Amino acid sequence: MANNQKLALIVDDSKTQCKILTKLLEEEHYSVIEANDGSSGVQKYISHKPDLVLMDINMPIMDGFEAARQIKKLSGTKDLAPLIFITSMDTDQAFIDSVDSGGDGILVRPFSPNVFKAKIKSIQRISNLYQQVKTLQQEQQQDAELAEKMMSEVIESRNFALDRVQVIKKAATIFSGDIQLTALCPNGAIHVLLGDFTGHGLRSSIGAIPVTETFRAMTRKGFSLFEIVAQLNKQLNHLLPADLFFAASFVCISDHEKSAYILNAGLPDGYLFNDKGQIRKRFESSHPPLGILRELLPDAKVEVVDIDLSDSVVFISDGIIEARNEQGELFGVERFENAATEGIIDNNLVSTVNERLEVFCLGVPQEDDISLVAIPCHGWIKEVINNKPVIPESLNEQDFNQQSTPTWSWHLHLTGKLLRTVNPIPMIMSQINDIEGAGEHWHNLYTILTELFINSLDHGVLGLSSSLKKSPEGFSQYFNERTSRLNKLDSGFVLISLKYFPLSEGGKMVVNIKDSGKGFNILKVMKSNTEQLATSNDLSGRGIELVNQLCDTLEYIEEGTSVTASYVWHNKS
Amino acid sequence: MTVNSSLHSVSNQLVISIDERFDFSLHQQFRDCYSQVHQKGLEYILDLSKTKYMDSSALGMILLLKDHVEMYASTLTIQNPSETVSKILEIAQFHRLMTIK
Numbered sequence: 001m002a003n004n005q006k007l008a009l010i011v012d013d014s015k016t017q018c019k020i021l022t023k024l025l026e027e028e029h030y031s032v033i034e035a036n037d038g039s040s041g042v043q044k045y046i047s048h049k050p051d052l053v054l055m056d057i058n059m060p061i062m063d064g065f066e067a068a069r070q071i072k073k074l075s076g077t078k079d080l081a082p083l084i085f086i087t088s089m090d091t092d093q094a095f096i097d098s099v100d101s102g103g104d105g106i107l108v109r110p111f112s113p114n115v116f117k118a119k120i121k122s123i124q125r126i127s128n129l130y131q132q133v134k135t136l137q138q139e140q141q142q143d144a145e146l147a148e149k150m151m152s153e154v155i156e157s158r159n160f161a162l163d164r165v166q167v168i169k170k171a172a173t174i175f176s177g178d179i180q181l182t183a184l185c186p187n188g189a190i191h192v193l194l195g196d197f198t199g200h201g202l203r204s205s206i207g208a209i210p211v212t213e214t215f216r217a218m219t220r221k222g223f224s225l226f227e228i229v230a231q232l233n234k235q236l237n238h239l240l241p242a243d244l245f246f247a248a249s250f251v252c253i254s255d256h257e258k259s260a261y262i263l264n265a266g267l268p269d270g271y272l273f274n275d276k277g278q279i280r281k282r283f284e285s286s287h288p289p290l291g292i293l294r295e296l297l298p299d300a301k302v303e304v305v306d307i308d309l310s311d312s313v314v315f316i317s318d319g320i321i322e323a324r325n326e327q328g329e330l331f332g333v334e335r336f337e338n339a340a341t342e343g344i345i346d347n348n349l350v351s352t353v354n355e356r357l358e359v360f361c362l363g364v365p366q367e368d369d370i371s372l373v374a375i376p377c378h379g380w381i382k383e384v385i386n387n388k389p390v391i392p393e394s395l396n397e398q399d400f401n402q403q404s405t406p407t408w409s410w411h412l413h414l415t416g417k418l419l420r421t422v423n424p425i426p427m428i429m430s431q432i433n434d435i436e437g438a439g440e441h442w443h444n445l446y447t448i449l450t451e452l453f454i455n456s457l458d459h460g461v462l463g464l465s466s467s468l469k470k471s472p473e474g475f476s477q478y479f480n481e482r483t484s485r486l487n488k489l490d491s492g493f494v495l496i497s498l499k500y501f502p503l504s505e506g507g508k509m510v511v512n513i514k515d516s517g518k519g520f521n522i523l524k525v526m527k528s529n530t531e532q533l534a535t536s537n538d539l540s541g542r543g544i545e546l547v548n549q550l551c552d553t554l555e556y557i558e559e560g561t562s563v564t565a566s567y568v569w570h571n572k573s
Numbered sequence: 574m575t576v577n578s579s580l581h582s583v584s585n586q587l588v589i590s591i592d593e594r595f596d597f598s599l600h601q602q603f604r605d606c607y608s609q610v611h612q613k614g615l616e617y618i619l620d621l622s623k624t625k626y627m628d629s630s631a632l633g634m635i636l637l638l639k640d641h642v643e644m645y646a647s648t649l650t651i652q653n654p655s656e657t658v659s660k661i662l663e664i665a666q667f668h669r670l671m672t673i674k
Contacts (some may be wrong), residue, residue, distance in 0.1 A: 198629045240641050243633030247665065264666045288666040292636060297669060318629075318664070368628070 009043030040061025072102030177204030186446035195248030236291030277341035309378035460517025519559030590620035622653035
């Protein structure tokens with residue numbers, strides 16, 4: 001077929017030689033063009049783009065070696081038009097020069113027609129293989145571009161607070177195995193993940209979508225960081241082949257508790273920096289990367305640290321510290337820490353670290369993905385308070401009539417050991433969503449439920465005193481004590497009841513939580529809470545103050561062992 | 574060869590040693606060292622004393638070896654990792670998954 005016919009270019013100053021070669025090539029189904037010196041050979045190569053070039057060495061105007069060099073320079077790595085020298089110079093030097101100038105083969109006269117044809121066939125076979133590789137490579141490139149587009153547009157553009165979380169992300173291959181996710185918890189804390197899948201390219205991306213979905217959905221439903229990590233591990237273990245895994249650091253920053261919950265599974269140290277750029281704490285990897293083990297190790301736990309609101313949490317992947325310069329030296333932890341410190345002082349962490357890396361590597365190609373996230377420790381809770389719906393000034397008559405009987409109610413009585421393991425809040429939220437549908441006003445209800453439930457469990461059932469939080473070690477000490485009491489718990493109860501009243505333009509949820517604790521002196525605690533909030537940055541009482549702001553009414557009865565909160569909202573018009 | 578392996582039938586040991594760089598390019602060679610070994614109760618030793626660089630796909634390859642070792646009721650020990658390699662193994666907390674000495 002004419003379309004598939006290959007084109008050969010013969011460059012030879014001898015017309016007779018041209019004729020002989022043309023005849024042989026035509027027998028092999030080539031169409032042939034000729035040039036009689038090196039320079040016009042190069043011109044014809046440009047205008048005809050042949051599939052094969054046969055080149056004499058000694059020619060007027062431009063010799064074969066120079067012509068070959070120019071042709072190979074033009075074709076670059078894009079196409080391989082094989083070039084064979086045809087010569088009677090049977091010397092080692094001719095052979096060496098022909099290879100040096102870019103020739104793919106040499107054929108020394110005299111040769112038989114069959115030897116010539118065999119040579120053409122073999123060189124064409126190599127050229128075909130090269131074409132195949134080229135095509136495959138292009139397809140792979142397209143896949144990688146698609147994956148990158150999906151990653152940046154679908155996954156990371158849906159991150160929360162992109163303007164406040166600072167990010168560095170430089171992929172080694174076009175598609176990066178690193179992912180960075182942020183999501184807002186219903187109680188106003190923020191969850192952030194920096195993760196690194198094994199390897200690079202498309203292969204390393206198969207886990208990205210399920211990780212993203214799970215991380216976002218569980219955060220939205222109010223699961224704790226640890227529950228999310230455990231679930232991601234289980235999911236990835238199931239999904240990924242044995243040699244693929246996911247090294248990741250997780251943090252939950254709660255500015256109203258002034259604490260951060262952190263777990264590092266297989267990444268380099270994470271950091272807590274103060275606003276002077278000093279390292280307040282390093283978070284070492286404490287668990288193998290996710291996806292290797294079926295379940296997390298029994299001693300896996302999140303670390304709790306006290307934060308100042310001016311602090312920031314910084315995570316990096318190994319690409320930063322393993323970046324190399326021309327001498328093969330690593331950028332290393334120390335250079336990174338120095339750059340980070342200076343960057344924080346100058347208030348531009350990202351550009352300082354980037355600049356230092358670039359100066360250090362000076363154009364050495366990047367071997368691994370480089371990524372960093374820096375999360376400020378303040379300002380997250382505002383997101384929730386600002387979302388507070390308008391409480392109706394007055395209820396209309398119809399509302400009063402409907403208020404006497406709830407349209408539905410729901411109870412959960414959790415006892416003893418179950419209190420250790422069951423987190424009832426996501427369960428309750430899912431019930432509410434099932435019955436009433438999703439809605440933004442549930443975010444505040446989530447906060448109310450969480451705070452009240454934790455209060456009943458901690459101060460009621462576990463009998464923890466909130467004065468513990470005032471010690472220098474503050475919240476982390478409290479958290480450790482809580483864990484140890486919880487592990488020993490085998491009696492006690494928490495009873496949660498919900499009643500739902502629809503209103504003409506919204507609704508009302510009445511939450512009651514009772515616990516088996518000893519109760520407390522309601523008046524005294526409330527009074528001291530108010531005083532503390534006015535005078536200091538104390539942590540205790542902050543949760544209940546938040547609930548108070550979100551609720552229509554909040555009332556403790558039965559010596560503080562029973563609390564009733566009523567939450568009213570208006571549908572947004 | 575950048576991956577070497579030898580089976581000592583007297584001591585029941587299979588020693589796999591890796592040269593300077595342990596990365597994805599060794600994938601096939603590394604697998605070939607053990608995939609045809611079906612003997613039970615062997616002691617697999619992964620000698621990393623000469624290895625100066627290891628990437629995360631090498632960690633993945635070690636996990637594949639570990640699966641193989643467990644399937645044939647054998648044991649796996651990583652031996653003599655250099656300081657840089659130790660650091661990588663430590664970050665990945667591999668001492669929680671296998672013996673390193």
